[in-house]
Amino acid sequence: MRIAIVGFGTVGRWVASALVSQGCALRDRCGTSIEVVALANGRDGFVFADDGIDLPSALEASAAGQSLTELAGVRAWPSAVEGLREIDIDLLVETSASPMANGEPGLTHIREALQRGTSVVTSNKWPVALRGVELSALARDRHVAFRAESTVMSGTPLLGPLTEGLAGATPLSVRGVVNATVNSILTTMRSGADYETALTDAQEAGLAEPEASADVDGHDAVAKVMILSALVFGRQLAVGDVARRGVSELTNDETMALAAGRCVREVASLDFSEPGGEGEVRASVEPEVVEAGDPLSEIGGATNTVVCRADPLGEVRVAGPGAGPALAGQGVLSDLIRVAGRPIL
Numbered sequence: 114m115r116i117a118i119v120g121f122g123t124v125g126r127w128v129a130s131a132l133v134s135q136g137c138a139l140r141d142r143c144g145t146s147i148e149v150v151a152l153a154n155g156r157d158g159f160v161f162a163d164d165g166i167d168l169p170s171a172l173e174a175s176a177a178g179q180s181l182t183e184l185a186g187v188r189a190w191p192s193a194v195e196g197l198r199e200i201d202i203d204l205l206v207e208t209s210a211s212p213m214a215n216g217e218p219g220l221t222h223i224r225e226a227l228q229r230g231t232s233v234v235t236s237n238k239w240p241v242a243l244r245g246v247e248l249s250a251l252a253r254d255r256h257v258a259f260r261a262e263s264t265v266m267s268g269t270p271l272l273g274p275l276t277e278g279l280a281g282a283t284p285l286s287v288r289g290v291v292n293a294t295v296n297s298i299l300t301t302m303r304s305g306a307d308y309e310t311a312l313t314d315a316q317e318a319g320l321a322e323p324e325a326s327a328d329v330d331g332h333d334a335v336a337k338v339m340i341l342s343a344l345v346f347g348r349q350l351a352v353g354d355v356a357r358r359g360v361s362e363l364t365n366d367e368t369m370a371l372a373a374g375r376c377v378r379e380v381a382s383l384d385f386s387e388p389g390g391e392g393e394v395r396a397s398v399e400p401e402v403v404e405a406g407d408p409l410s411e412i413g414g415a416t417n418t419v420v421c422r423a424d425p426l427g428e429v430r431v432a433g434p435g436a437g438p439a440l441a442g443q444g445v446l447s448d449l450i451r452v453a454g455r456p457i458l
Contacts, residue, residue, distance in 0.1 A: 117151035120209030127442030159196030216240035234448035245343025263444025269433030289419030293436035331359035
């Protein structure tokens with residue numbers, strides 16, 4: 114299998130390192146060799162070698178700040194989409210970061226690959242959040258795979274279990290904690306810290322970015338609600354369809370509850386089961402005081418959990434760690450293995 118990694122940053126490099134260290138085991142597991150023939154990043158553009166790129170050299174060059182265009186035997190294009198239009202690959206690994214405004218350039222990369230009959234796995238949230246239904250339909254039409262496991266709970270498998278694992282059941286609603294950074298902040302505040310101290314602790318631990326608004330204002334969780342709606346329920350939501358209030362806007366009651374040692378979670382919810390038929394959906398991201406006995410009260414720190422209600426099963430819970438480039442890379446790698454090891458019908 115010939116693959117391209119577009120977004121050769123932290124997550125992309127983790128995946129490449131895993132392919133180097135696990136190459137023989139992956140070949141045995143998938144029944145096919147996995148060869149990286151193209152790499153791309155925002156600084157260097159897109160590079161391609163028909164007989165395969167030397168990944169150890171690429172990783173070493175990237176760590177040293179050298180351009181990918183200096184790798185031996187590569188052809189180069191200024192942008193990833195230009196390169197993708199000129200080469201033949203079996204799988205695109207799209208791990209770039211694209212903003213909420215339009216999901217670009219990741220959305221164009223994914224569309225281009227799917228339209229050309231190339232399978233895609235991605236960790237890029239906003240293209241999937243904004244156009245997940247469209248991209249899934251395009252993949253089905255071209256008889257290729259489109260997988261985005263790491264976009265919701267990082268390395269903890271969620272989308273696969275809720276789609277393939279619940280095949281034949283009807284999902285009705287999901288409710289969960291899907292931002293590990295925010296959950297860590299709220300856990301610290303429950304121990305007595307104020308919001309500013311808890312945020313600083315999360316930043317120093319590498320959980321929160323110096324500019325943390327995507328997490329603390331709820332935008333990251335909104336993207337994940339939209340992804341769940343698109344890929345699990347088959348319903349495309351717009352950003353404005355999800356009511357949002359982040360932990361940067363805790364109410365006095367919520368702050369007092371935390372100071373008293375009570376449990377507050379940023380709850381992401383999506384419900385299609387209320388009266389009104391298919392046209393009605395309730396979607397929100399907001400802090401909530403959670404009482405003992407609630408499944409969301411049982412987790413803390415950087416752990417995520419989602420409770421899905423499905424007919425006829427009832428409640429299904431998935432919980433696990435949800436932050437960090439290694440976990441995101443693991444989610445991408447699991448998708449890659451899934452695609453490489455199974456033909457698309």
